[in-house]
Amino acid sequence: MSDTQPMIRLDDFxxxxxIVGTGGEAKVRIQAGEVLVNDVVETRRRRQLRTGDEVNWNSEVWVVEVTVDD
Known part of the structure; x- marks a missing residue:
């Protein structure tokens, strides 16, 4: 995996x-251990996600696709 691959922070994703309405809600849900990234509980809201990562919350799964605007 290349370090130049585009990323997005978990809370921003x-x-x-x-999935959430505000950054504050994202922070609370992440720090409460409610969010999984690639089937592992993630409590760092600044966790960097790359295309292909899976985010699971409330029994729903989203596959991350990070694009870069030129």
Missing amino acids: LKAAG
């Missing part, structure tokens, strides 16, 4: 995907 949750907001962008419409």
Whole structure:
């Protein structure tokens, strides 16, 4: 995996995907251990996600696709 691959922070992903309404809600849910990344509980809201990572919350799974605007 290349270090130049585009990434998005977990809290930003949750907001962008419409999973949570605010950054504050993202922080609470992540720090409470409610969010899994690639089937592992993730409590770091600044966790960097790459395309292909899977985010699981409330028994729903989202596959991350990070794109870069030119």
